[in-house]
Amino acid sequence: MECTVAFGPLSEADRDAVAALIHRSLVQWYESRLRQGHRFGDQAAPFRIFPDVYEALDPGETITARASATGEILGVCFTHERPTHLAVGIVATAPESAGRGLAKRMLELALAQARRLGRPARLVSSLLNLDSFSLYNRLGFVPGALFQDLQLAVPAAGLPGPAPAGAESVREARPADATALADLEFSLQGIRRDKDLAFFLQPTAGAWRVLMLPGADGAPRGFLVTSTHPSALMIGPGVAADEAAATALLWATLDLLRGKSVVFLLPCAATDVVRAAYTWGARNVELHLAQSTAPVLSARGVVFPTFLPESG
Template identity: 45%
Template sequence: MEIQLQVAQAQDRSEIAALIHGSTNAWYRQHGMGDIFSAGAESCGLFVDVYQQLDAGHHWIARDEQGAICGSCFFHPRETHLGLGIMNVHPDYFGRGIARRLLAKADELAGDLPVRLLSSALNLDSYSLYQRGGFTPYALYQDMAIPVPSQGLELPRLTRGQVRAARLDDLPAILQLERELLGIERQRDIAYFLNDTSGLWRVAVWELDGRIGGYLASVAHPASRMLGPGCCHGEEIALELLGWMLDHHHRGATPVVLVPTPCSALSQAVLRWGGRICELHIAQVKGQAQPPGGVVMPSFLPESG
């Protein structure tokens, strides 16, 4: 069977959303777990929409001879690297090399830049694919689901700083923080979060004496309810950012945050809040990556490995 790769078009949105929804849920069900996407397939149009708004023309799909979409991958070009977003292959097409061809497209689009991604530690087939493709793990994260009471949270302050809603003029300080702690830059992403007026995204910063020492973004949508991306200088700052965002953006819900495995005080505190570890994710890079500093909390939308 001949498979053709091409750039996704606007009219492909519903079919791609169904592919993301169906293939992801099928993989988790096959491995004895529940559906990741509990809302309908149309909810996964969120991924198409966000990447289209951020990176028009960088979403590639695979079509079979009958024209059906059997694979999809979002590519996210940034100033310092290429991000590899969510990749899906229809279950009926597993083992036919579609994921390998989509991964090769990343090399073509990246040029001399590193390629970064997050992958589930549960999916050893994907892990093997990335290893064969030349990727190296550089960080391990615990996915922690945190139930938030409908009345919100009352958590003690741990630092002298304060957490507040981010403003547009915080953009330079957030970018500088990411350059320092992650060695990357992604101005379009941060500006996208800060300029959102839909209520889908929120951004908070931790500030002390006029200096920003941490930030955290958050998305609240049926297809993705997650804290991140974000980074900060220490675990107490991370806890204050998490507490603020849970209280202001996720009351009555159970969002997920990725906590670096070395941050034991942070993960222990989240467990005391009622959080549970539901999965592990591995940050991988093809090329060079600066070891993460401070506390880094990545996300899947957009990819922020």
């Protein structure tokens, strides 16, 4: 089978097919294993945001697997080259091509790129999906922090209870803040994503909101990005120096989303932030695991991962 599959980049004309593939693979996998296919809706169109955002952010980096004879896209794997690491985003293969090694071959290409760069590869994988956990684990990814996915319908009147300390100091970040925010993430987590921050803070990008919490000296104690795009309302990425800063940033972000239902990931170890989210009405919907070929052992602070873009 593998000799009939070609691995290469994504063209503009492929984007609808990639959106359809991601949607179809997720619905099929979650429905057949967990009876949860409904989580991904009945339309593929919203999934177009993944190739659109990823090709705008990292043009030419997407890896596809396609049938040589017909050109049909059978698999996709998004990668994000950053100065400190190579991040791997969504990996999906056509349900009828499952188990043929397509995902493994795409990941081997990504790992070869990481080796060429001399940088670790990083990703966040679902703990409900043993197939993807095993795929990454067998290829050398080592489990790290555990995250819980929380869903919250933010009341139209705002979150219950008083605002946490520090929320009053949270402000919108400006393009000029990008380097300070990237420096903060590097100092806490050992990774750099200046490119992402510049992308989110472009005045024309529109769908992103970036909140930051300045400390007493004006230097940021944390930032939190939100995709407000109707296809992908999602909180993250973000990082905070401590749980108090993370709670203030999360509260201020949720306050922007009054009347909306949103999903966000919190480190299970960030118990104060998790407890605050429960008091606001959040419910666990899934568990995720950070995995890396070389975990940063000195990482500290509170991380908010995201699926758009999975560049951390």
